Every structure is written in C-alpha cells, then in structure tokens.
Amino acid sequence: MVRIEFLGPIAKESLEMEATSLQDVAEALSSDEEIKAWLQTCAVAVNDTLVSSLDTPLRSGDKISLLPPVCGG
C-alpha cells in the first residue's frame, strides 16, 4: 500500500492504494473526476522528493504528494 496526500487547496482526504509505480497512481486518480481536474497542474513528490517520471517505482509505505500551483510570499 502507498499513501496519496493532496496538499494545499485540494479539498481531499489522503487515501491509500496498491501501486508499484506512479503509472498505477495516475491511472487510479484519473478515474476520480474531482481529482482529475488537478492532475494537469500538480507536481508530484515521492517521500518528499519531486519526481519527473511515471516509471518511478513505488514500494509499500511510500508517500506520494500532489502539489498544486504555488504562490508564496
């Protein structure tokens, strides 16, 4: 099981799922209409490191974070 966290303005509780890569996570989240709208503009971190490939392998216990567009300052 991996854990998915939605940060900032995404009004969604975190959830857990079975996944061996980000590809699996992408497919699962795309089926949720509410989340799907955010996917185009969100960055993704695995265990608090930003990642850039869907092939990123996942292990049980990993934390995946979705980071929507930012505006600090």
Next chain:
Amino acid sequence: MVRIEFLGPIAKESLEMEATSLQDVAEALSSDEEIKAWLQTCAVAVNDTLVSSLDTPLRSGDKISLLPPVCGG
C-alpha cells in the same frame, strides 16, 4: 571671476580666476602640473550641475567643481 573647487582626495585649495568658458579653465589648470594629473579622470560641475562641453559659458560668480573618481558605499 569664477571659483574652482577641488573635491575629495585632490589636496588643493580652491582658487579664483578670470574665465568666460570651461575652455579657459581647462587651459589654466593644464599649466598646473599637480592638477593636470587629475584632469583626465575628473568630472566637472558648474554650479553643482555636471557638464559635458568645454563650450559651456561661464559668468562671474560661477562655481566650477572638479570631481575625481568616486567610490561610495
């Protein structure tokens, strides 16, 4: 009579001379070996406004200032 002031590190008392243009001032100062060494690197102000032409006319009572290279801060 115009008054010539030497600013900052130029160790020279101010002086007065007859002059109707900066050309006259340039010629007079060039004959002073101590001052001549500064002329190539000094900016010139007439009555506290920087000027860029030797043809600048002068009137009696004008103040001419020589500003050597600067380094504020």
Next chain:
Amino acid sequence: MLELYDNALDVPEILRRWYGSEAQNNYGAFIPFVGTVRDEAGIEGLSFDIYEPILERWFASWQTRVKAQGALVKMAHAKGDVGIHESSYIAAVFSAKRRVALTLIDAFVEDFKASAPIWKYDLKQGERYYAKERSTPIEGSGLLGAVE
C-alpha cells in the same frame, strides 16, 4: 536559517536579529526582501498553507548553492492568516560582494515564487479563496495528467 511563523512577521525584530547574527562575519552586503500584504481587490488579508518537508529541502539546496559563492541565505514566512499591510515573507542574502548579493536575491526570490510549496488564499468575509490565477505550477507539473 528557515523560520516559519504563525501569522504576520515582526519585520524590524527579524531584520535586527539577522543583521546582528552576521555582523562580525565579514559580509560586505546584506539584502533583505520584505513582502507585505497589499490592500487590493477587496481582500481582508491573505492566508498561507506550507508543506514544510519539501520547503526545507528546497531551502537547503539553495543554501548549498549560495555557499559555493561564499554567500548565505535566510528566510522567514508566515503560516495562516496575515492582514493587510502586514508582512508574510522575508528573504535575505549575505555576501562579501554587492554584485553576488544583488544577483542572488533576485534569483532566490524568483525561484521561491516559482517553486516553494506554499499556497496562498485571499481572505474575504472570513473565508479563504485559493489564489489560483496568481499561482504557478511547479516545474514538471502535469506528470500524472499525461495518462489517457
């Protein structure tokens, strides 16, 4: 030196402390950037969410980068609500030379705006509204949206 505060920053106190802490360390230039909430668009203030683990990593990577140039960065940011004319953000660079400091404060503040995991909300009638139009997708965003 990354400092997070609940609500508005005490700007004079933070600047005094940062300046004092480096005063004997032979930096010739100190440039703080202070961000203040403007009275605009009928807001009562702004509110901020911060995801601290990634902010700390982002900040640490900057500290390493500027250290290679003999410089130092500091940053303070507010969490939660900050009223109009109060300050939410201070960044600062210390370096030996002015040119390095001027270049780094610009690069740091711009990358902060583009990359730091902080979300801004307008406060209107006590409610938070995500400042979506003023927000920037972090570089590499959209990864999970590439799947059909």
Next chain:
Amino acid sequence: MLELYDNALDVPEILRRWYGSEAQNNYGAFIPFVGTVRDEAGIEGLSFDIYEPILERWFASWQTRVKAQGALVKMAHAKGDVGIHESSYIAAVFSAKRRVALTLIDAFVEDFKASAPIWKYDLKQGERYYAKERSTPIEGSGLLGAVE
C-alpha cells in the same frame, strides 16, 4: 529621503524606521541594501567624503525616476570614519510589485557606485589613503583633460 550621518549607521534603527514609515502605504515589496565595511587588506576601517549638493541632485533625479514606476527610494550614508564590521551605506526601494523592486534596487545601487559624489579612503595607522584603484570616474570625466 536622503540621510547623511557622521560615522557608522545604526542599521536596525534605520530599517525599523523606514519600514514603519511606509508600512501603511500599500507597498508590497521593500528591499534594503546594507553595505558593511569588510576586514581586508589590513585596514582599520574606511573613511568617506561626500559632496552633498550634487549627491542631493543625483538622489532627487532617482526619486523622480522611480516615482514614475510607483516606487520610492531611500538612502543613508556615513561621512567620516567607519570601522570594520560597521555599516556605511543603506539604500532601499519600496514598490507595489516585487519585479519592479528587484530591478530598481540593482539599478540604483549600481548607479550609486558609478555616479554618487562620494570618495572612499582606507584607514591604516590612523591615516587616510584614497581608494583610487576601486574608484570609478563619473560618466563624462576627462572633459578638462582634452585640451592640449
């Protein structure tokens, strides 16, 4: 707002006062630049001469220029001797937007170095030595040297 002081600047006090004086004026960005005397080349400190009439005109022209962009500049500088690790110079920009403020503080500080009628001396064993090698001729210099 051009302030000249005998000897070193009280940085926290000046920053506190400048920040406070503009806090309600809806500027979103405040960027001070603080210059501090470095311990280098065996100096005991630096010393400064200022020609105030031309400095005031130079500063006033900058104030007019930044005002056209909705911004504000302030500056403080030391006259006379300033010791190692003490501050001799503060410049600051206030503006609505960060991009304007970042661009203006850079341009202001660089033009200050190139144009402000201030002369710097190294202090060694109580004597002043003109910092000739670090000094810059003001634009248009050499006018009187063009005569044969």
